[in-house]
Amino acid sequence: MQKTECHALALRxxxxxxxxxxxxxxxxxxxxQTRALARTMMAPAxxxxxxxxxxPLVMTLWFSFQNYSLINPxxxxxxxxxxxxxxxxxxxxxxxxxNTLLLVGGVLVITIVGGTFLALLLDQPIWxxxxxxxxxxxxxxxxxxxxxxxxxxxFMHPGYGMLGHLWKFFGLQPVDWFNQYPLFSVxxxxxxxxxxxxxxxxxxxxxxLSEEQREAAEMDGANAVxxxxxxxxxxxxxxxxxxxxxxTIFLLGIFAEIRVTTGGGPGYASxxxxxxxxxxxxxxxxxxxxxxxxxxxxxxxxxxxxxxxRAVGKNLDA
Amino acid sequence: xxxxxxxxxxxxxxxxxxxxxxxxxxxILWTVLTAFKTEAEAIAAQPTFFPQNFTLExxxxxxxxxxxxxHAINSIIVSFGSTILGLIIAIPAAWSMAFAxxxxxxxxxxxxxxxxxxxxxxxxxxxYLIFRDLRLLDTVxxxxxxxxxxxxxxxxxxxxxxxxxxxxxxxxxxxxxxxxLWNEIVHVxxxxxxxxxxxxxxxxxxxxxxxxxWTITLTSGRAGTLTAFISSFSSPQxxxxxxxxxxxxxxxxxxxxxxxxxxxxxxxxxxxxxVK
Numbered sequence: 001m002q003k004t005e006c007h008a009l010a011l012r013x014x015x016x017x018x019x020x021x022x023x024x025x026x027x028x029x030x031x032x033q034t035r036a037l038a039r040t041m042m043a044p045a046x047x048x049x050x051x052x053x054x055x056p057l058v059m060t061l062w063f064s065f066q067n068y069s070l071i072n073p074x075x076x077x078x079x080x081x082x083x084x085x086x087x088x089x090x091x092x093x094x095x096x097x098x099n100t101l102l103l104v105g106g107v108l109v110i111t112i113v114g115g116t117f118l119a120l121l122l123d124q125p126i127w128x129x130x131x132x133x134x135x136x137x138x139x140x141x142x143x144x145x146x147x148x149x150x151x152x153x154x155f156m157h158p159g160y161g162m163l164g165h166l167w168k169f170f171g172l173q174p175v176d177w178f179n180q181y182p183l184f185s186v187x188x189x190x191x192x193x194x195x196x197x198x199x200x201x202x203x204x205x206x207x208x209l210s211e212e213q214r215e216a217a218e219m220d221g222a223n224a225v226x227x228x229x230x231x232x233x234x235x236x237x238x239x240x241x242x243x244x245x246x247x248t249i250f251l252l253g254i255f256a257e258i259r260v261t262t263g264g265g266p267g268y269a270s271x272x273x274x275x276x277x278x279x280x281x282x283x284x285x286x287x288x289x290x291x292x293x294x295x296x297x298x299x300x301x302x303x304x305x306x307x308x309x310r311a312v313g314k315n316l317d318a
Numbered sequence: 319x320x321x322x323x324x325x326x327x328x329x330x331x332x333x334x335x336x337x338x339x340x341x342x343x344x345x346i347l348w349t350v351l352t353a354f355k356t357e358a359e360a361i362a363a364q365p366t367f368f369p370q371n372f373t374l375e376x377x378x379x380x381x382x383x384x385x386x387x388x389h390a391i392n393s394i395i396v397s398f399g400s401t402i403l404g405l406i407i408a409i410p411a412a413w414s415m416a417f418a419x420x421x422x423x424x425x426x427x428x429x430x431x432x433x434x435x436x437x438x439x440x441x442x443x444x445x446y447l448i449f450r451d452l453r454l455l456d457t458v459x460x461x462x463x464x465x466x467x468x469x470x471x472x473x474x475x476x477x478x479x480x481x482x483x484x485x486x487x488x489x490x491x492x493x494x495x496x497x498x499l500w501n502e503i504v505h506v507x508x509x510x511x512x513x514x515x516x517x518x519x520x521x522x523x524x525x526x527x528x529x530x531x532w533t534i535t536l537t538s539g540r541a542g543t544l545t546a547f548i549s550s551f552s553s554p555q556x557x558x559x560x561x562x563x564x565x566x567x568x569x570x571x572x573x574x575x576x577x578x579x580x581x582x583x584x585x586x587x588x589x590x591x592x593v594k
Binding site (some may be wrong): 034035037038039041042044045046048049052053056057059060063114116121122124125126127128129132133134135137138139140141142143144145146147148149153154155157159160165181192195196197200201204242246249252253255256259260261273274277278279282287290291293294295297298300301302304305310 | 327328331334335336339340344345346348350360361365366368377407410411413414418420432433434435436437438439440441445446447448449471524527528530534538545548549551552559562563570574576578581584585589
């Protein structure tokens with residue numbers, strides 16, 4: 001009696017399985033109708049993004065070869081490479097490019113090293129972990145102009161900033177950060193904003209490291225340094241790559257922090273490529289030259305993007 | 319996660335962690351404290367930690383000077399408006415990508431991601447001129463449109479990673495029962511998809527709220543959001559540190575609270591599902 005029931009059950013399960021497999025194959029070879037429906041549902045998003053990507057980009061490219069100034073309407077016509085020669089040939093371009101690299105590189109170093117340290121620290125058994133996470137993540141939710149202004153006035157102001165008080169406390173002359181070290185000051189502010197992002201992602205990666213792996217390493221007598229070097233760091237490598245690539249995309253476009261603190265100055269000391277395009281195109285009303293700068297910015301970002309797409313693409317397969 | 323450690327080790331790590339965390343949080347803490355001080359106290363040669371003469375007058379002054387409420391309302395309209403509009407466009411797209419993928423789905427997703435990488439300055443000038451000619455400069459609806467476009471790739475990606483986790487078998491079971499497509503969506507998909515949609519909404523509202531490139535370049539007085547509001551404090555006028563702190567606190571407080579609830583989604587959304 002029991003045996004037959006068992007058999008019947010097994011048979012039904014086998015039948016079900018065949019049926020489900022059939023359905024799955026059906027699903028895979030989706031009917032024409034389903035495919036048409038899928039395409040229709042995707043259309044709005046694809047079309048809207050396509051227009052958003054292509055139209056302004058083509059216009060930028062077009063303007064970059066035109067004589068086009070909002071101040072001087074007499075200046076018209078094909079400009080050839082003149083705008084590019086003008087933008088790239090100007091010393092401000094070289095300085096902006098160097099500033100961009102220093103800004104991106106500086107912030108990356110601070111956030112990756114600091115983020116790794118913080119992630120390791122927050123992963124330790126400590127009291128109040130939840131509250132600590134909230135404190136550490138908070139700067140990420142502060143909008144860029146607020147972050148820049150509270151640092152500029154509350155911290156870095158030589159007269160009444162916190163750092164000024166601290167310097168005076170140790171009997172030192174307060175530093176006028178934004179005049180003496182404009183780019184460094186911007187780097188500090190941006191690094192403060194992005195440190196939480198790096199920390200949070202590295203912490204998430206760290207917490208997915210299995211406890212057995214760590215304990216096994218511990219029992220094998222690996223000391224803390226070796227455990228970090230051979231177990232933890234390789235495990236976090238992918239997360240670190242992702243942090244670097246995603247931050248780079250955002251850091252190439254840093255704008256508001258510069259706009260509200262130094263205005264790109266003194267001179268061009270804290271102007272990056274993004275801000276240079278704004279200065280040339282919008283503030284100086286030179287549409288042609290601003291567009292040429294924009295095209296250069298797109299090319300730089302694309303070089304970076306190729307690497308990012310590879311990393312994320314690989315993950316999509318996995 | 320119960321690692322066995324001695325109490326003294328735990329105390330040591332706890333003290334160190336709190337010290338570092340408070341150091342990172344200190345600019346925000348300092349801003350909050352300064353917002354309730356008088357201007358004279360805020361710049362006193364001997365700084366005070368807690369406000370000695372607790373005052374709310376800074377908040378009133380900020381409202382009178384720059385009309386916080388108008389900017390806050392603009393921020394709410396733009397961030398929620400653009401996110402909801404983005405969801406309306408993205409939900410069908412993400413749904414079909416997750417449940418009826420074709421050979422090209424992956425390419426389309428990667429291409430959408432690539433639009434996010436286009437630097438804003440690369441298209442700033444044409445957008446500025448188009449907005450000028452269409453009279454969209456300094457309008458809330460113009461800004462909402464731009465914000466929808468810049469966040470659309472993230473919205474599609476986030477929804478896609480959430481939808482992909484819904485087991486296809488459940489949808490198939492519903493289909494076998496003879497449920498029609500509409501029923502399938504309303505009774506099966508929606509209840510399973512709502513948490514994912516809510517997280518997507520939350521993260522994108524935060525991103526739109528803090529966006530500071532297009533809001534500063536495309537708006538001035540009328541349609542300015544809170545990022546533009548705070549930028550108007552960039553040149554000091556007389557005694558103003560306490561007022562700046564009050565304005566800063568007003569601008570970040572609402573989103574800081576939302577942000578604390580969305581840490582997990584933040585990781586997932588900003589890494590396009592690469593880290594969960």
